[in-house]
Amino acid sequence: VCRTVPQCTRGFSYNTATGSCQDTDECAADLDTCTERQRCENTVGSFVCRRILGCGTGYSMVEETQTCRDIDECKDRNRCEHSCVNVVGSYECTCRPGYKLNPDKRTCSDIDECQSYSLRGRVCGGACINTPGSYMCTCPNGWRTLGGGRSCQDIDECAEGTYRCTAPESICFNTRGSYKCPQVTCPPGFVRTPMGSRRNSVRCKRTSFTCQRGDVECLTAPISLSYNFLSFPSNIKIPTDLFAMSGPLTSQKQFAWDLKVIDARPLKSGVMAVNRGYFDLKVENSAQAVVSLNYRIQGPQDVELELTMQITDLRSRYTGTAVSKIFLYVTGDSVV
Numbered sequence: 001v002c003r004t005v006p007q008c009t010r011g012f013s014y015n016t017a018t019g020s021c022q023d024t025d026e027c028a029a030d031l032d033t034c035t036e037r038q039r040c041e042n043t044v045g046s047f048v049c050r051r052i053l054g055c056g057t058g059y060s061m062v063e064e065t066q067t068c069r070d071i072d073e074c075k076d077r078n079r080c081e082h083s084c085v086n087v088v089g090s091y092e093c094t095c096r097p098g099y100k101l102n103p104d105k106r107t108c109s110d111i112d113e114c115q116s117y118s119l120r121g122r123v124c125g126g127a128c129i130n131t132p133g134s135y136m137c138t139c140p141n142g143w144r145t146l147g148g149g150r151s152c153q154d155i156d157e158c159a160e161g162t163y164r165c166t167a168p169e170s171i172c173f174n175t176r177g178s179y180k181c182p183q184v185t186c187p188p189g190f191v192r193t194p195m196g197s198r199r200n201s202v203r204c205k206r207t208s209f210t211c212q213r214g215d216v217e218c219l220t221a222p223i224s225l226s227y228n229f230l231s232f233p234s235n236i237k238i239p240t241d242l243f244a245m246s247g248p249l250t251s252q253k254q255f256a257w258d259l260k261v262i263d264a265r266p267l268k269s270g271v272m273a274v275n276r277g278y279f280d281l282k283v284e285n286s287a288q289a290v291v292s293l294n295y296r297i298q299g300p301q302d303v304e305l306e307l308t309m310q311i312t313d314l315r316s317r318y319t320g321t322a323v324s325k326i327f328l329y330v331t332g333d334s335v336v
């Protein structure tokens with residue numbers, strides 16, 4: 001039996017099971033003419049193309065509900081070099097401590113703390129060493145590291161007993177970053193007195209003030225002799241008073257002062273040796289004199305000065321001298 005299949009109008013198709021014309025779902029059958037930017041919506045007998053509203057970057061369209069949802073960009077492990085923080089509509093890359101985000105907003109680079117902090121004052125007491133993600137402070141030999149190297153403290157080898165002064169009649173004198181073993185040899189007729197609490201001065205005390213007739217050495221020997229030690233860095237504040245010496249305050253005596261540079265030994269090539277012009281001798285009320293420093297001394301350098309006070313008794317015309325030897329140990333460090 002041949003049956004005529006009824007002609008359905010456009011948009012409908014004949015359903016053999018029900019024997020009637022039914023709406024064609026053009027959207028499902030992919031018969032629509034909608035573009036990719038459009039959403040196909042089936043209607044009875046036809047279909048419509050509706051414009052998809054853009055969600056904008058950082059969002060994706062949820063088809064079922066036609067709503068926009070934030071994209072979690074951080075699911076992409078390669079999005080940021082260090083760490084990724086998802087935010088609504090976007091994301092941010094962050095860096096681990098000690099690193100800064102590069103202009104590409106994605107990669108990180110090490111912060112050079114030695115460079116960037118130095119503009120705001122020194123980071124380390126000694127040397128600063130930059131490391132990936134951090135930095136290190138070190139103190140030179142002879143210095144103790146404090147607060148992770150933020151400051152360095154000189155080790156007092158003399159006080160701690162870690163020094164080694166082997167030369168005869170040598171004493172230990174602490175300096176910045178090291179120590180010295182100056183030899184204090186008192187002339188005949190003198191005895192060495194123990195060091196004072198400040199450990200910076202030794203006196204040679206004369207045992208007798210009576211001399212044999214004709215004993216020139218005894219007659220011309222100073223009535224007082226002291227060894228004085230000072231240590232300071234090159235970058236000391238200038239001018240500065242280094243040493244003061246005074247005689248008895250009396251109208252019966254007259255004083256004459258003299259300062260000499262006995263020795264100047266630069267301990268490194270290129271360091272300029274000092275001369276007398278570096279020092280000033282200020283005589284106050286004739287019985288007191290102060291040695292001051294006019295210019296910075298280049299270090300490391302050892303300097304020996306001799307300050308002589310000549311005393312004349314106005315009645316007896318007797319003349320005697322008092323000598324202060326001053327040893328300067330100038331260090332070349334830049335430790336703070």
Ligand SMILES: [Ca+2]
Pocket residue numbers: 058070071072073086087088089090091
């Ligand atoms: Ca996001």
Ligand SMILES: [Ca+2]
Pocket residue numbers: 098110111112113130131132133134135
């Ligand atoms: Ca660093």
Ligand SMILES: [Ca+2]
Pocket residue numbers: 142154155156157174175176177178179
């Ligand atoms: Ca020391």
